[in-house]
Amino acid sequence: MISPRLAFASLCLFLASIVTAATPKPVHVALIFDDGPDAAQTPKLLAVFAKQKVHVTFGTMGKNAEANPRLLKRVVAAGHEVVNHSYSHQQPKDLTGEALDAQVADGQRLITAAAGRAPVWYWPPYIAIDDRVRASVAKAGLRIYTPRKLVASGDYMTDVDAAEILRRATTGIEDGTVILFHEWRPETATQMKAVLKELKRQGCVFLTFSELAKYLGQ
Ligand SMILES: [Zn+2]
Numbered sequence: 284m285i286s287p288r289l290a291f292a293s294l295c296l297f298l299a300s301i302v303t304a305a306t307p308k309p310v311h312v313a314l315i316f317d318d319g320p321d322a323a324q325t326p327k328l329l330a331v332f333a334k335q336k337v338h339v340t341f342g343t344m345g346k347n348a349e350a351n352p353r354l355l356k357r358v359v360a361a362g363h364e365v366v367n368h369s370y371s372h373q374q375p376k377d378l379t380g381e382a383l384d385a386q387v388a389d390g391q392r393l394i395t396a397a398a399g400r401a402p403v404w405y406w407p408p409y410i411a412i413d414d415r416v417r418a419s420v421a422k423a424g425l426r427i428y429t430p431r432k433l434v435a436s437g438d439y440m441t442d443v444d445a446a447e448i449l450r451r452a453t454t455g456i457e458d459g460t461v462i463l464f465h466e467w468r469p470e471t472a473t474q475m476k477a478v479l480k481e482l483k484r485q486g487c488v489f490l491t492f493s494e495l496a497k498y499l500g501q
Pocket residue numbers: 317318368372408409
């Protein structure tokens with residue numbers, strides 16, 4: 284026969300295991316959507332985020348901000364963060380110092396004009412960061428966002444299909460991870476509901492770049 288004391292201890296352990304299982308440690312992540320605004324796909328993404336009550340970050344290009352100012356204002360009004368993803372997505376190695384300065388500064392000027400708010404982060408095309416990029420970004424009064432860990436959905440490669448985008452975007456996620464997507468890929472928008480559902484199942488909470496930087500003390 285089990286003693287009352289042992290039975291009580293077993294019950295406590297059992298209840299503790301339920302509480303532990305019910306409240307997993309939150310995994311703080313930031314989702315970034317690059318190269319927009321995209322007139323066809325960005326509205327679909329905004330609809331999913333509004334329904335799921337999730338805020339993300341948009342890596343906006345200056346020339347696309349100039350072409351879609353109303354859409355960019357909708358992004359900001361919905362509570363998402365907009366960061367500077369250059370004027371026109373050139374590879375920095377192909378540019379003179381002056382042209383590189385212009386990619387950063389023109390991007391900043393046009394995004395600020397269209398969004399009605401100045402980005403505080405530079406998010407480099409191709410995540411190409413060297414001393415020249417750092418110098419141009421510093422000149423523009425910006426900071427480069429450097430992820431603690433980056434997980435790429437692979438959605439910029441057309442041979443990565445919808446199921447693979449979901450798999451890659453939800454694999455190896457740790458506290459502080461930035462998950463990279465592209466606004467122009469239709470499959471990314473159609474998979475976003477499933478991506479968010481799986482990330483929520485893993486205990487993810489969704490922060491913008493600035494919120495994640497604050498949380499990580501960056
Ligand atoms: Zn890009």
